[in-house]
Amino acid sequence: MNNQDSSEENRGQWGSKLGFIMAAAGSAVGLGNIWRFPYVTGENGGAAFVLVYLACVFFIGVPLLYVELSLGRASGRNPVGAFKKTGGGLPFILTGVLCLMACFFVLTYYGVIAGWTISYAWSEVTQSSLVFSEYTSNTASVLPVFAVFIALTIWIVSAGVEKGIEKWSKILMPLLFVMMVVIIVRSLTLDGAEKGLKYYLSPDFSKINGKVVLMALGQAFFSLSVGWGLMITYGSYMPKSQNIVTNGLWVASADTLVAILAGFMVFPAVFAFGMDPGAGPGLTFVTLPKVFAQMPAGWVFGTIFFCLLSVAALTSSISMLEVPVSYFVDKKSSARKKSAIIVGIVAFLIGIPSAMSKGGSEFFSNLEFFGKTGFLDIMDQVFGTLALIFISLMLSIYVGWVWKPASAIKEIEEGCPWFSKPLVGGIAPSQVWAFFIKYICPIVISLVLLNALGIFSEKESEPAEPTPEEQTSPEDNASSESQ
Numbered sequence: 287m288n289n290q291d292s293s294e295e296n297r298g299q300w301g302s303k304l305g306f307i308m309a310a311a312g313s314a315v316g317l318g319n320i321w322r323f324p325y326v327t328g329e330n331g332g333a334a335f336v337l338v339y340l341a342c343v344f345f346i347g348v349p350l351l352y353v354e355l356s357l358g359r360a361s362g363r364n365p366v367g368a369f370k371k372t373g374g375g376l377p378f379i380l381t382g383v384l385c386l387m388a389c390f391f392v393l394t395y396y397g398v399i400a401g402w403t404i405s406y407a408w409s410e411v412t413q414s415s416l417v418f419s420e421y422t423s424n425t426a427s428v429l430p431v432f433a434v435f436i437a438l439t440i441w442i443v444s445a446g447v448e449k450g451i452e453k454w455s456k457i458l459m460p461l462l463f464v465m466m467v468v469i470i471v472r473s474l475t476l477d478g479a480e481k482g483l484k485y486y487l488s489p490d491f492s493k494i495n496g497k498v499v500l501m502a503l504g505q506a507f508f509s510l511s512v513g514w515g516l517m518i519t520y521g522s523y524m525p526k527s528q529n530i531v532t533n534g535l536w537v538a539s540a541d542t543l544v545a546i547l548a549g550f551m552v553f554p555a556v557f558a559f560g561m562d563p564g565a566g567p568g569l570t571f572v573t574l575p576k577v578f579a580q581m582p583a584g585w586v587f588g589t590i591f592f593c594l595l596s597v598a599a600l601t602s603s604i605s606m607l608e609v610p611v612s613y614f615v616d617k618k619s620s621a622r623k624k625s626a627i628i629v630g631i632v633a634f635l636i637g638i639p640s641a642m643s644k645g646g647s648e649f650f651s652n653l654e655f656f657g658k659t660g661f662l663d664i665m666d667q668v669f670g671t672l673a674l675i676f677i678s679l680m681l682s683i684y685v686g687w688v689w690k691p692a693s694a695i696k697e698i699e700e701g702c703p704w705f706s707k708p709l710v711g712g713i714a715p716s717q718v719w720a721f722f723i724k725y726i727c728p729i730v731i732s733l734v735l736l737n738a739l740g741i742f743s744e745k746e747s748e749p750a751e752p753t754p755e756e757q758t759s760p761e762d763n764a765s766s767e768s769q
């Protein structure tokens with residue numbers, strides 16, 4: 287293990303530059319890229335949405351990624367400790383607590399959805415097609431795979447930063463990439479694939495409106511794992527010699543590449559089979575198995591696809607569990623294994639109502655709160671949507687106005703000396719970044735937050751940060767299944 291920062295040696299540290307990039311990209315790449323990105327793109331006009339999404343990633347997401355990584359590395363702490371150690375007052379320390387809560391509570395339902403991907407992989411292997419709504423309402427089928435998924439997550443996290451997360455990410459990420467390329471080749475060689483390519487690649491700019499921009503920004507936050515305090519934690523394991531700027535860019539690029547590739551996997555196939563790209567959240571779980579079923583040796587492609595989705599979800603759930611665990615490790619360095627097990631088991635228990643909220647239990651399925659119906663949707667609205675956007679806003683205010691960009695720039699310069707050197711037109715990258723953090727990010731994020739609260743929406747539905755669980759609505763399934 288690299289012990290460059292001896293004071294932090296008990297917390298663990300990334301053993302190599304690649305280790306950090308793999309783990310952070312593994313966190314970022316998840317259900318959000320492979321399942322959610324294609325359907326949100328399909329609902330928001332195809333190619334034009336993709337362009338807006340790219341702008342959101344690189345103009346808002348990446349500056350915030352640097353905020354989290356520099357705060358994490360400067361403090362060498364988990365999100366709560368990071369605010370405390372850098373002089374943040376109570377509102378910011380509470381923001382740190384909200385980070386731990388967001389990661390923990392999102393894990394409770396992300397694991398449920400990830401469990402479904404395991405069942406779907408198995409159903410492809412056994413060539414026994416699952417009817418989505420029937421499957422999700424059968425608690426006896428859903429709970430065991432959820433448990434398996436959480437157990438895998440606990441196992442990897444308890445092994446520690448280098449032995450666990452880093453080692454597994456190095457194996458899982460390339461595997462994921464290879465699997466995607468195989469499916470893309472198949473998808474692109476289907477008859478009629480060009481229609482899908484056209485939809486995905488030639489933008490119709492008239493489709494861009496306020497809602498599309500806000501949906502794109504929401505998708506960028508969700509997908510990059512920005513605004514969860516996660517990158518604070520991962521930054522805290524980063525040696526000073528590593529370059530936050532280029533590492534962050536690698537992570538954002540890898541995340542974006544996987545999302546874009548997911549589109550190449552989905553759209554040609556959807557169009558080749560005459561299906562609706564705007565079918566909504568059911569796209570992955572309902573539509574694609576039908577697509578696979580119509581391919582020669584389709585079950586092979588189906589199995590690869592759902593294994594891929596499980597792998598991507600696992601590298602994300604690892605990071606979600608890591609955030610609360612790092613909090614306990616900071617309190618007592620020997621506590622990693624015990625806290626991974628305890629936090630993981632509690633996440634499983636709290637996730638049971640989510641697992642039962644898609645028909646398994648009438649009570650949990652019909653619960654209403656925050657304009658959402660069903661326990662899983664409510665958890666997502668509160669923790670996966672509102673909390674996340676709020677944390678992003680607080681982070682940009684904190685670094686822009688309290689801790690000050692100069693402190694972050696000093697941290698970023700270690701390992702990236704050119705950050706504050708004038709490059710183009712006498713302007714240094716650090717100056718541009720500081721402007722974004724002080725002004726652009728807080729303003730844009732405030733707009734997203736207001737949208738999520740329903741201020742701009744004509745119809746009160748559509749949160750800025752839709753979610754893994756929306757796919758589970760029985761109506762969606764019914765309609766998608768009948769396509």
Ligand code: PFF
Nearest residue numbers: 314316317318509511516602
């Ligand atoms: N970025 C992940 C995805 O796209 O699925 C979701 C995520 C994982 C968010 C881990 C936050 C996190 F800590």
